[in-house]
Amino acid sequence: MSYKLLNKINFPSDLRKLSLIELENLSNELRNKTIETVSKTGGHLGAGLGVVELTIALHFVFNTPRDRLIWDVGHQSYPHKILTGRKNKIETLRQKNGLYGFVKRSESEYDPFGTAHSSTSISAGMGMKVAKDLNNDNAKIISVIGDGALSAGMAYEALNNVGASNKQMIVILNDNDMSIDRPVGAMSNYLTKLLSSKQYTNVRSLLKKISTKLSNSVSKTLYKAEEFSKGLVTGGTLFEELGFYYLGPIDGHDIKTLVQVLENIKDSSVDKPIFLHCVTKKGYGYEPAEKSDDKFHGVNKFDVKTGQSLNSSNKKTYSSIFGETLSNVAKNDEKIVALTAAMISGTGLDIFNSQYPDRLFDVGIAEQHAVTMAAGLATEGFKPYVAIYSTFLQRAYDQIVHDVALQKLPVRFAIDRAGLVGADGPTHAGSYDITFLSTLPNFIIMAPSNQNELIRMINTTVFINDRPSAFRYPRGTGEINNNDNNIDPIEIGKGIILEEGNEVAILNLGSRLQSCQEAIKILNANGIQPTLADARFAKPIDTNLLEQLLDNHKYLLTIEEGSSGGFSSSVLNYIHNERIKITSTKVNNIFFPDKFIDHQSPEEQYSEIGMDADSIAKKIIQIYQDNVVNFQSFNKNISN
Ligand SMILES: Cc1ncc(C[n+]2csc(CCOP(=O)(O)OP(=O)(O)O)c2C)c(N)n1
CATH class of the missing domain: 3.40.50.970 (Thiamin diphosphate (ThDP)-binding fold, Pyr/PP domains)
Incomplete structure (x- = not known):
């Protein structure tokens, strides 16, 4: 040219x-x-x-x-x-x-x-x-x-x-x-x-x-x-x-x-x-x-002559899984309605719209209005799903507090683009939703670790009629495990142990699960057999699961794709303020560092902030090498 x-x-x-x-x-x-x-x-x-x-x-x-x-x-x-x-x-x-x-x-x-x-x-x-x-x-x-x-x-x-x-x-x-x-x-x-x-x-x-x-x-x-x-x-x-x-x-x-x-x-x-x-x-x-x-x-990148996208991935996005699942549950429940703030296709609600155009409300770029409108719908017995990107939901915080949480209204928040968003950078990163929602009484907050879990969480929210709930999921695509047909609702506040190990436990919330699993492969090769648990709920946290991990491990690492003050804070708060038992377990947390994370590829972002598999494994190996002897003697002292 x-x-x-x-x-x-x-x-x-x-x-x-x-x-x-x-x-x-x-x-x-x-x-x-x-x-x-x-x-x-x-x-x-x-x-x-x-x-x-x-x-x-x-x-x-x-x-x-x-x-x-x-x-x-x-x-x-x-x-x-x-x-x-x-x-x-x-x-x-x-x-x-x-x-x-x-x-x-x-x-x-x-x-x-x-x-x-x-x-x-x-x-x-x-x-x-x-x-x-x-x-x-x-x-x-x-x-x-x-x-x-x-x-x-x-x-x-x-x-x-x-x-x-x-x-x-x-x-x-x-x-x-x-x-x-x-x-x-x-x-x-x-x-x-x-x-x-x-x-x-x-x-x-x-x-x-x-x-x-x-x-x-x-x-x-x-x-x-x-x-x-x-x-x-x-x-x-x-x-x-x-x-x-x-x-x-x-x-x-x-x-x-x-x-x-x-x-x-x-x-x-x-x-x-x-x-x-x-x-x-x-x-x-x-x-x-x-x-x-x-x-x-x-x-995405495209061919200038034809305009054809050069991205050939045919994996499903989390947004489309949301759109499909909501359409499925809406079939049997006519009280389900959906709201979007000018993001019908971005949130996957185009799928819902094609089936239930009368139950989809696009309010324009008006996140605050969307949230309070959903609150109004909830007062009349409807089941509103407000689908908003985590970063744009920040605009509606007072509405979430005053119009939804305080009145204990069962608005369902589908929080898309939760976590880092690669090239879209810090203005679009979904960093704070766990933090700003966790602090609110009455909220139920979930984070799926894969697409099957997202389906189950959406199905869970259908039955949460007495309080607000939210599920937050990442940008991009994921794998659906077709061998797992379980789409049942999940018991509120119940996490799950995915791999049983010893000494070290990883307690994951949400989208970093795959990196934890890869980290475990590296750790296994180093003779370390961690337990891997998926918390599923940022609120209420699964205290039984937490007790079990603390009782049976010398080291516990939590990980979440969000800022400080989120899931890890809830875990620490429980350990330090609510739990009577004194623990000898050393606890560390991986969450976003205290800075805005620049635009770059997602892989580069995770590596920069220590959330990729290598960094997780390294952190555990380091702790293990530095402390495992001390842990053992400390434990002995306690039991004596
Ligand atoms: C608070 C907020 N909500 C949603 C978005 C997502 N968003 C980016 S551009 C856009 C549409 C803007 O339309 P317009 O101002 O007409 O600009 P155009 O793209 O048509 O030039 C939306 C909804 C955003 N950037 N900010």
């Missing part, structure tokens, strides 16, 4: 020397570079392709990085990264020590605010605008937010505040009529109506309206821009009522229009925040993306 223009662009200052025609050519090259890159790295593609022209126009018109440009979610930022000093590193995207797949402050001065969780850009922008004003600094603040991200409560809180403040910040709506799946909600309907309304076609009279509202210089140039503007209108009533100057909709792929309108906005002296409505297409300019249902939202 030829990158004649792009080769000359390292920073936006290079871009600002180009003509409008050259900017158009550059957009083709930038689009190709983005496609070529993601075909090799995997990652988010459709969103970036949709904002290629907008990215160029913004950097052309505004004085970045002095002017602050905030990309909501940050998954559309790859073209921005290419234009802002990171072109030569772009193929390191999502790899160890490489560029991050979202926006990260430490990566570049062009990234004024870290984004990955949705709908934060207007709030952060407002903070920056207030700070600039206090400093008498007239730098511009621009927040770019998608129509999907606009479905979140946080975005409305920010619009409400910004609109009333008369702060001259700029909010750009990137309206591609897509979220990950189809967008939902009244705002989405409103935007669609806005685009197809009379106002859209009656350009001239609406341009006149703008001229009465905006300062003279702006209106003059807007008139000049008419030939480019293909439907520039005003009258976005809702946004105007909120206190913004609404401009648009404009064609977000027409660089000339974009540049003209952005220049007008930049030079304007309006005393209100401006809301610019850009219409774009997700996946624009790449046929396989435009044609696919999800517009290539997130992809």
Whole structure:
């Protein structure tokens, strides 16, 4: 692929020397570079392709990085990264020590605010605008937010505040009529109506309206821009009522229009925040993306010519096991309903949706609302399953505490992407759910160690009608053991011993079981025969199992894929505060270190933090060698 223009662009200052025609050519090259890159790295593609022209126009018109440009979610930022000093590193995207797949402050001065969780850009922008004003600094603040991200409560809180403040910040709506799946909600309907309304076609009279509202210089140039503007209108009533100057909709792929309108906005002296409505297409300019249902939202490595994924794994994901199992149990129980916050396919609920569309509720990017809505459903005798990624559930913590746990309502939490998530990095890691749920009275918390166990845990929750429950499972695929047909519910709070050994016991919770089993092979070769137990429950913990392990072993190691304060803390709390018997067993715990774990492959992550088989085995060998003699003598003293 030829990158004649792009080769000359390292920073936006290079871009600002180009003509409008050259900017158009550059957009083709930038689009190709983005496609070529993601075909090799995997990652988010459709969103970036949709904002290629907008990215160029913004950097052309505004004085970045002095002017602050905030990309909501940050998954559309790859073209921005290419234009802002990171072109030569772009193929390191999502790899160890490489560029991050979202926006990260430490990566570049062009990234004024870290984004990955949705709908934060207007709030952060407002903070920056207030700070600039206090400093008498007239730098511009621009927040770019998608129509999907606009479905979140946080975005409305920010619009409400910004609109009333008369702060001259700029909010750009990137309206591609897509979220990950189809967008939902009244705002989405409103935007669609806005685009197809009379106002859209009656350009001239609406341009006149703008001229009465905006300062003279702006209106003059807007008139000049008419030939480019293909439907520039005003009258976005809702946004105007909120206190913004609404401009648009404009064609977000027409660089000339974009540049003209952005220049007008930049030079304007309006005393209100401006809301610019850009219409774009997700996946624009790449046929396989435009044609696919999800517009290539997130992809594995793929063949550029055909768009075919190069990932040939046909193993099932945990998410799909969840979707299938929930559909199965829903067959016999019409009280079962499912809720998702804009993640139907990501959570496997597309499977449920195909069978029970009336019992699936996609609430938009509104995790807080989803949780409290589920609580409401539970009060009426329904069995709500709220499927949310662990990291996004963090948003709904007060709702979990106040609306669910405190009222002891039987909401079922299907917590997907629990644990590390490899290339998606720390913003998406499911690190804290065991910790923040364990501390809540009334909760039952489970973590399957394989896909068969996930099925059994889902089946268990069907019967938990007197309190909230949760099961947390990892990203990615796993093995179903077809020889094990047991899909029975599990007794609450009951773990299991999987391998009987001596002296050393490993008490696993959840997804590291396979690594523990591999570690045991290494240990066996070293003459150590550990017992392996699977706790299954982070709450209530199986104290009988724990007693048995403590009584019969000199060393106990717990392991879980989560932060401190989780399962291991519950075990230690039991041993130190609740148990009367004094133990001679040495206890260690493996959980996440006290740091955010960088993006890299899952294998690299587990190895870095001592959770792979080798590290587990090494830890036990070390302890065993250092302490086994002492353990024996200590035990003798006790029994004497
Ligand atoms: C709080 C939160 N919930 C869910 C997500 C997952 N997510 C990432 S992008 C996205 C859709 C965003 O849609 P939109 O803002 O329209 O951007 P587009 O991808 O269409 O360009 C969702 C739901 C997230 N990043 N943050």
